[in-house]
Amino acid sequence: MIKKSDVLEVSRLILSKYPLCDRCLGRQFHLLNEKADSEEIGHSIKLCLHLKAAKLLNEGKRKVAVSILRALARSGFDRSEAMLESLGVKNSHEEKCYVCSNLLFSNLDAFLRLVESQMSEVEFNTFQVTSSIPKEILSKDDLIKIEFGISTGESIKTEFNRVISNLIEEKIKKQHSAISPDITLLLDPIKKIVIVHPNPLYVYGRYRKLSSGISQTRKVGKDPLTSIEGLLASVFVPAFKAKDVKLHGAGREDVDALMLGSGRPFVLEIIEPKKRTVVLSSLENTFNSSFSGLAEISSLRFCSRKEIVKIKTIGEKISKVYRLRVKADSIPSKEEIAKVEKMVQNLIIYQRTPTRVLWRRADKVRKKVIKWIKIFPINEKEMEVTLEAQGGTYVKEFIDGDNGRTKPSLAELLNTPLKWESLEVLEVKGE
């Protein structure tokens, strides 16, 4: 750690070895006065050293004075160059800055105009900056700090990001924010590349699925409009001028199951939206009138990314009410039905991963709860079964037993083989 009183001496030592621009010198002392601009600090130090040299000259110490003036002239300090000329000392001209080669901070206005033109396509209020600065520059910047034991400096990357952010705030009137900014600017100041990356938006809502044959998310090779995610994409992508959307559901139902009641909660991630102010209620109306009879959405509101985690974890905690049509070899008697309905009150069942999903899920035993069941015979061969099951229960397998992989099953309890014919989710409970 250098003392304040050493600033001048350290600077003299640095400049006698390396030519530095005002910023690269001033940056080494940034922490001593964070409000001051590095360029101003660097320039002031050079002026002080110049005065020191002038004093030494007055005292007749020409050799020391000339060596200081040479170092300053080499670092681009014009007054020192002029003074050397008046002393008749030749060949003391400005050299490129050892650290930044004068590439980073010169012509910032032109770079800012490029940034501005790239941003004009995108709607945003807050931004943050990340920049790619060549390794060589970063390591030279570090080297100065190490060689001269400086711990009061800022890194050149942090400084560049700060300077450009301040300029954008000042000239383009947008707000810098490190916490969930609307856009991230990826800058390469050397190659003059500006990439504007709009950060995602999140919309919470609920969907109802009114027709079977619709999956929750898109499947490769399938018509995207046979999924809730694809239907949402067709409305949300153009409205937000987005690249795409991704659906995060609170659990999922099978492709052939309906999702009724108040609907299943979801968070729609809107990827790279160029537009951010959209009236959600009008999107809801567009969706519901476009896909009437297929699917419906409701309760739309903007939310944060955190809600994805929240709805993913509530999947297990929530329970769902299902209505199934079930075919039976023989319809049980009223008494048998009453007995089973009584048995299935918070009944614990054990399910090994169903045969139909074994190819994509690990084979393990899951413990689930069936809260209640109601059984209504419809005719000689069919019954309507309504039940409430814990989130994540394989309901079809609870009906037919999946060859003994789910125990107990309704078929086992009623003592007759059963086959489910249709399934609807009536309600998602308890978030």
Ligand SMILES: [Zn+2]
């Ligand atoms: Zn420099």
